[in-house]
Amino acid sequence: MTAIASTPEAGAIPTSAKGISKTSVAAAVAGNVLEFYDFTTYTFFAVMIGQHFFPSKDPFISLMLSVASFGVGFVTRPIGGVVIGAYADRAGRKPAMMLTVGLMAVGMLVVALTPSFATIGLAAPILVVLARLVQGFALGGEVGPATSFLIEAAPANERGLYASWQLASQGLSTLIAGAIGLGLSLTLSEQDMADWGWRIPFLLGILIIPVALIMRSKMPETLDLDAPTTHHSSGSVLSSLLFEHTRPFVLAFLLISSGTIATYIFNFMTTYAMTTLHMPTSVSIAATLVVGLSILVFSLIGGWLSDKIGRKPLLIWPKLLSILVAYPAFWLMNAYPNALVLLLVTAFVVSLGSLSAVLLVAIPESLPKSVRSAGLAVSYALGVTLFGGTAQPIVTWLIHATGDPMSPAWYLILAGVVGLGAILLMPETKDSVLKD
Numbered sequence: 124m125t126a127i128a129s130t131p132e133a134g135a136i137p138t139s140a141k142g143i144s145k146t147s148v149a150a151a152v153a154g155n156v157l158e159f160y161d162f163t164t165y166t167f168f169a170v171m172i173g174q175h176f177f178p179s180k181d182p183f184i185s186l187m188l189s190v191a192s193f194g195v196g197f198v199t200r201p202i203g204g205v206v207i208g209a210y211a212d213r214a215g216r217k218p219a220m221m222l223t224v225g226l227m228a229v230g231m232l233v234v235a236l237t238p239s240f241a242t243i244g245l246a247a248p249i250l251v252v253l254a255r256l257v258q259g260f261a262l263g264g265e266v267g268p269a270t271s272f273l274i275e276a277a278p279a280n281e282r283g284l285y286a287s288w289q290l291a292s293q294g295l296s297t298l299i300a301g302a303i304g305l306g307l308s309l310t311l312s313e314q315d316m317a318d319w320g321w322r323i324p325f326l327l328g329i330l331i332i333p334v335a336l337i338m339r340s341k342m343p344e345t346l347d348l349d350a351p352t353t354h355h356s357s358g359s360v361l362s363s364l365l366f367e368h369t370r371p372f373v374l375a376f377l378l379i380s381s382g383t384i385a386t387y388i389f390n391f392m393t394t395y396a397m398t399t400l401h402m403p404t405s406v407s408i409a410a411t412l413v414v415g416l417s418i419l420v421f422s423l424i425g426g427w428l429s430d431k432i433g434r435k436p437l438l439i440w441p442k443l444l445s446i447l448v449a450y451p452a453f454w455l456m457n458a459y460p461n462a463l464v465l466l467l468v469t470a471f472v473v474s475l476g477s478l479s480a481v482l483l484v485a486i487p488e489s490l491p492k493s494v495r496s497a498g499l500a501v502s503y504a505l506g507v508t509l510f511g512g513t514a515q516p517i518v519t520w521l522i523h524a525t526g527d528p529m530s531p532a533w534y535l536i537l538a539g540v541v542g543l544g545a546i547l548l549m550p551e552t553k554d555s556v557l558k559d
Contacts, residue, residue, distance in 0.1 A: 150338035160296035196255035197512025200263030207264020208500025230258035235325035267500025275345035287426020290480035294418025301412030379506035381542025421477035446539035488552035
């Protein structure tokens with residue numbers, strides 16, 4: 124891939140050849156952890172949230188309304204990706220990342236403190252849905268600026284490892300949320316957990332926000348704000364992205380759409396284990412903890428390996444294996460519905476998928492700095508909105524409509540085939556020089 128070597132940023136704090144400090148990496152990661160922590164927490168407390176804010180005589184209807192409200196948070200992701208992603212390409216990565224953390228704080232506060240439907244009636248679900256919309260907007264704008272920051276500040280031979288922290292931080296957020304949820308489920312009774320215990324993880328998340336804001340306020344800026352190529356409006360950023368960089372944008376959308384279906388189906392494992400496999404809450408939440416640990420460890424392994432052998436091998440082979448093991452994995456969980464099988468299968472499949480975290484490296488590497496944040500943010504937000512936000516409602520409906528607990532496997536296989544096709548059309552970007 125031919126590229127133009129980047130020049131030092133006149134309007135930014137320069138970084139050394141060794142990359143940014145560990146504190147700056149931690150600042151980028153901390154905000155991302157916080158934002159995905161909230162989304163993950165909502166996922167595995169979906170049953171209890173449904174009972175509080177979307178009560179129904181039919182438990183299925185209550186659950187569907189709850190996961191649908193989870194999906195509502197994805198509606199504003201593309202808007203956040205467009206607005207905040209373009210803002211980061213125009214005003215800088217740092218102010219964009221400060222904005223996303225602040226917005227997520229507002230959404231978390233509303234979800235944590237809103238009284239139940241029994242207390243305030245229709246206002247309860249309305250407030251929760253509004254909070255989800257704000258959170259979706261913030262999260263849609265987080266991925267582009269944060270990943271661009273890590274890519275631009277990393278040493279050329281370690282971009283894979285640095286940027287893999289983007290997905291690894293999502294795993295860390297899932298691990299933290301899972302650990303807190305597991306601890307609560309083992310400490311509180313089922314009734315206390317359902318009545319008020321599910322609010323505790325949201326309140327703990329709010330306490331982390333000031334730390335994330337302080338850390339991000341001390342980050343350097345990696346966008347050259349004085350460069351002549353810097354856009355002066357969000358419209359010009361998007362116009363350049365859609366009409367001058369169409370191919371990498373479309374491939375990014377297809378690849379992210381494929382990956383996000385797998386991600387959100389396995390984030391759904393807590394609900395699946397409780398409602399389909401009929402396992403205890405503690406075992407179900409332990410599955411989420413395993414998901415988080417697998418993503419954290421294998422995302423970093425994948426990023427590190429991609430710096431050694433290239434991006435495409437880490438995209439092609441894990442995706443192919445994931446397609447092949449999807450059906451056997453769900454068959455095992457249903458044939459032997461016990462904790463050991465659930466946790467082992469979940470760990471294996473999620474680890475395979477996490478090796479492909481390098482997609483969040485390859486996509487921004489294929490775009491110039493002037494549209495890098497928006498390109499990743501918009502393709503990510505669109506893919507996650509259309510296919511991540513609908514994954515859990517679709518799987519819940521498929522299982523209910525067909526009576527087949529294997530339904531998620533077929534959806535995973537279809538998504539994997541689409542993603543594999545996109546990967547084969549992508550260029551290798553390991554040795555490319557980042558374009559201005």
